[in-house]
Amino acid sequence: MKLAYKEYELTCIAPVHIGNGTTLKAYEYIYDANKQQVLFINETKWIPFLQEHKLMDAFADYIMQTARALSAKGNFQGQYLWDWLRHQGISADEIRRLALRCAAASPRTVTGKQNHPNDIALQTALTDGRLYIPGSTIKGALRTAVxxxxxxxxxxxxASDWQKLCGLTDKRSKKEREKVSNGIERRLLHLLDADSDKRKAVNSVMRGLRVSDAVSDTKSAIILQKIDESTHAGRLHKNEKFLPLFRECIPAGTKLHFSLTADFSILEKVGLHSFADIWDAMRRYTQSGLSWQRNVFDHRYEYLFQEADMADMMLGGGTGFLSKTLVQALAPDLHAAKDYIARFLDANFQKKDKATRRYRPVHDHVKLDREISPRTLKVTKPGQDTWIMGLCQIHESKG
Known part of the structure; x- marks a missing residue:
């Protein structure tokens, strides 16, 4: 076995969010509206600080009040922890000394009201605060591309797999859908004889590829709100919908470094003979999903798709359904893909109608998705900029 090794530089063309599984409530972070910053609390300092200032009981009351404000619909209208601390007589400098790290936050004005952070999903970071992308995230994207x-x-x-999937769109069919998709993966990737049970991942040719974590030198993140740009105007006759979902993201322009280690005697079983083959597959998969969106949204966002032309891969949350699915590849054409996705989304995302007491689709994809499904382009807007989330460019490291 001869292993090949190469180092790469990943550039975030747009903001990237790789969640660490933690979501902070409004009373678990400090939001300074004047400086538009979110401060993440150093937990080892927090309890001693509250005890020193005799604020334990007052803070418990604050949590209860804030929890009630968070349970209301829409954006958070309660008191942020920064304001609460200032009202307790704590100086701005002392508050800032409680922070382990901070992130820029850029609230936008929507229909005349200030849009403030609610819950914030945290970005993966090392113990010293540096932002990173796990190697497993990159390898997962490469596996989908292969x-x-x-x-x-x-x-x-x-063709037969596609016909089976077309009849398996509702929630009750989840296990059957997984059986079909797992069968496709086994036929395509489980080509090794490491175990007689072909269902086991030890037989996958992806064993021939190792991916390190992609690490940056920066601790500076940005808090961004999820925005859906739709082909269908909503109740306010706007195509743009700001959602009360906020993510901590790696900022656009950030550079991270990682490496690939490959055993091409294994990877050649799926036609990968070089690192260039791996990245060619990744880029073509990425651009296939973007091209469908480009055909629908290019008249409004031509400049965004010109930028997206540079993308070799899309990573993380907020990138949309089409960045993580193989439906477009399996379907005989885009119309069939659209029809399947619309039926799947309607069957799996439903709510009870108060009048009829029956369940109905939340977003009416079959009824309203004309050219593409889902009918939204996932974007975010820090300040005056607009980004398609998750776009990344890959280059070989120099030196």
């Missing part, structure tokens, strides 16, 4: 490549090259072999 599957897409194999399906494209053998599309005539998957």
């Amino acid at each position: 599957l897409w490549k194999c399906i494209q090259e053998q599309s005539h072999h998957f």
Whole structure:
């Protein structure tokens, strides 16, 4: 076995959010509206600080009041922890000394009201505060791209799988859908003889690829709000919908470094003979999803898709349904893909109608999705800029 090794630089063309599984409530972070910053509390300092200033009981009362404000619909209208601390007589300098790290926050004005952070989903970071992207996240994206490549090259072999999936859109069919998709993956990737049970991942050719974490030198993140740009205007006759979901993100322009280690004697079983082959598959998969969106939204966001042309991959949350699915590859054409996705989304996301007491689709995809499904482009807007989330460019490291 001869391993090949190469180092890479990943540049965030747009903000990237890789969640660490933690979401902070408004009483768990400090939001300074004047400086538009979110301060993340150093937990080892917090309890001693409250005890020193005899604020334990007052803070417990504050949490109860804030929890009630958070339970209301829409954006948070309660008191932020920064304001509460200032009202307790704590100086701004002392508050800032409680922070482990901070992130820029840029609230936008929507229909005349200030849009403030609610819950904030945290970005993965090292113990010293530096932002990073786990190697498993990058490898997961590469695995999807390799599957897409194999399906494209053998599309005539998957007609029966597609027919099965077309009849398996509702929640009750989840196990059957997984059975079909797992069967496709085993046929395409489980080509090794490491175990007689072909269902086991030890037989996957992806064993031939190792990906390190991508680490940056920066601790500076940015808090961004989720925005859906829709083909269908809503109740206020606006195509743009600001959602009360906020994420801590790696800022656009950030550079991270990682490495690939490959055993091409294994990877050649799926037609990957070089690092260039791996990245070619990744880029073509990324651009295939973007091209469908470009055809629908380019008249409004031509400049965004010019920027997206540079993207080799899309990573993380807020990138949309099409960045993580193989439906487009399996479907015979885009119309069939749109129809399947619309039916799938309507069947799996429903709410009870108060008048009829029956469940109905939340977003009416079958009814309203004309050219693409879902009918939204996932974007975010720090300040005056607009970004398609998760766009990344890959270059070989120099030196």
